[in-house]
Amino acid sequence: MLTRxxxxxxxxxxxxxxxxxxKLSCHRGRTDILQLNLGKVCNLTCAHCxxxxxxxxxxxxxxxxxxxxxxWLAGTEIQTVDLTGGAPEMMPDFRYLVEQLRKMPHVETIIxxxxxxxxxxxxxxxxxxxxxxxxxxxxxxxxxxELKNVDAQRGxxxxxxxxxxxxxxxxxxxxxxxxxPLDLVxxxxxxxxxxxxxxxxxxxxxxxxxxxxxxxxxxxxxxNMPIGRFASWLKHSGKLDxxxxxxxxxxxxxxxxxxxxxxxxxxxxxxxxxxCDFNQQLEMGWKNGAPPFLWDLDPERLDGRQIAIxxxxxxxxxxxxxxxxxxxx
Numbered sequence: 602m603l604t605r606x607x608x609x610x611x612x613x614x615x616x617x618x619x620x621x622x623x624k625l626s627c628h629r630g631r632t633d634i635l636q637l638n639l640g641k642v643c644n645l646t647c648a649h650c651x652x653x654x655x656x657x658x659x660x661x662x663x664x665x666x667x668x669x670x671x672x673w674l675a676g677t678e679i680q681t682v683d684l685t686g687g688a689p690e691m692m693p694d695f696r697y698l699v700e701q702l703r704k705m706p707h708v709e710t711i712i713x714x715x716x717x718x719x720x721x722x723x724x725x726x727x728x729x730x731x732x733x734x735x736x737x738x739x740x741x742x743x744x745x746x747e748l749k750n751v752d753a754q755r756g757x758x759x760x761x762x763x764x765x766x767x768x769x770x771x772x773x774x775x776x777x778x779x780x781x782p783l784d785l786v787x788x789x790x791x792x793x794x795x796x797x798x799x800x801x802x803x804x805x806x807x808x809x810x811x812x813x814x815x816x817x818x819x820x821x822x823x824x825n826m827p828i829g830r831f832a833s834w835l836k837h838s839g840k841l842d843x844x845x846x847x848x849x850x851x852x853x854x855x856x857x858x859x860x861x862x863x864x865x866x867x868x869x870x871x872x873x874x875x876x877c878d879f880n881q882q883l884e885m886g887w888k889n890g891a892p893p894f895l896w897d898l899d900p901e902r903l904d905g906r907q908i909a910i911x912x913x914x915x916x917x918x919x920x921x922x923x924x925x926x927x928x929x930x
Contacts, residue, residue: 615849616914623854627862627908629876632900634865635674636683636878636925637662639695641870643688645716647755649744649788651829651882654687662870664694669872669896671701677900678707683865683925685714685878690728703735712738714786717766718759733773736780740821740925741767743785746808750790767815776817784819786927792835792844794851794920795822798928821927824848826879826916848915856922859929862908868895876908878925879916885909 620626641658643650674682682702689695690713702708713732720729732739743763745751751760767783770776776783785805789795802820809815825831827844835841867875873892875881886892887909922929 614911616910616912616918619849619852619915620857620910623857625854625857627857627860627910627914629903629906629908630863632677632679632864632866632903634681634683634861635677635679636685636865636867637670637689637698638867638869638878638881639684639686639689639692639698641687642691643686643716644691644719644722645688645755645759647716647742647830648834649754649790649825649831651826651831651879652687653829653882658687660687660870661692662694662698664697666870666872667694667698667701669894670868671698671705673896673898673900674702674708675705680707681710681712682708683712683714688716688719689713690715690719690725696731699731699735699737710738711735712740715739715741716755717741717743717763720766720769721762729769729773733775733781738782738784739770739775740784740786741770741817742788743767743805744788744790746805746812754788754790764813764815767809767817768813771814771816776815782819783817784821785817786821786823788823789825792825792838792840792847794847795824795923795928798822798921819927821925822921822923823925823927824916824919824923826913828879828882828913845912845915848919849912851919852915853918853920853922853930856918856929859922859924860908860917861924861926862917865925866895866903872896874898879913880909883911883913885911 640661641652641654643654646655702711719725744754748760770783775781805820835844862877867878867881869881872894874895917923
């Protein structure tokens, strides 16, 4: 994993100074979303993955941790719970967690960040119907509508599997009815920024409909972060410094107000707390590298806290901005 110090020591804390130059700051507002990373096990090994997830990882959330998180969540008014990984569906207690969340009257939206191919894996035949039963929103990785680009980023055969999974979800009503949201995620297949999200969404909808009769609701264009497996690729390709410079030069002050770290609380598979999923992967905890556990926090005292920032944050503020919900401006 790429540490904070290895991003670029010559410009340490440049992001902090850039905010100051624009008379901006990063403080938490109201927490609307609880994002839970359920572990790093995944059936894929994607080139852009900032979590370094893969089939050989062993980090998995336990039932005990789930119960403690559910207990804490019951004392809040948080309406959205965002489940990520790895492949969150591969965690042994994924079904238990979703069932417990669905019992909570104030939790209106449960998001499953799905890589699509897991829906077709042996042993997961139950998954699509389970998501439908519990009205889980699906946010699915689909980095392009071209086979060559998807397979280059995510592995041979992934494009065709993803298409079949999307067709399965469409048959269940996902992407075709308002109460079964199906959103797709685009990541650049290289060291460049995403194109305009609105225009790209129109291209996706046209091409996927024409070629495969696939429908979906929204497209999220997300910038590749210079951490994890993508950072390793940049470094080995001799492109890390140039990519960081691209992000720095594309800093957009208008994106800061919408950063996901302002309204999203990130929780790791052991229950520890971070300002965002990227900070989590860099182990940028709340207390000098030793993050508190979620159940140790008073939910009434989260607002206004200074957000932990460093130079990787340029990835979220470049161009149109980037968050787990796509472009910011």
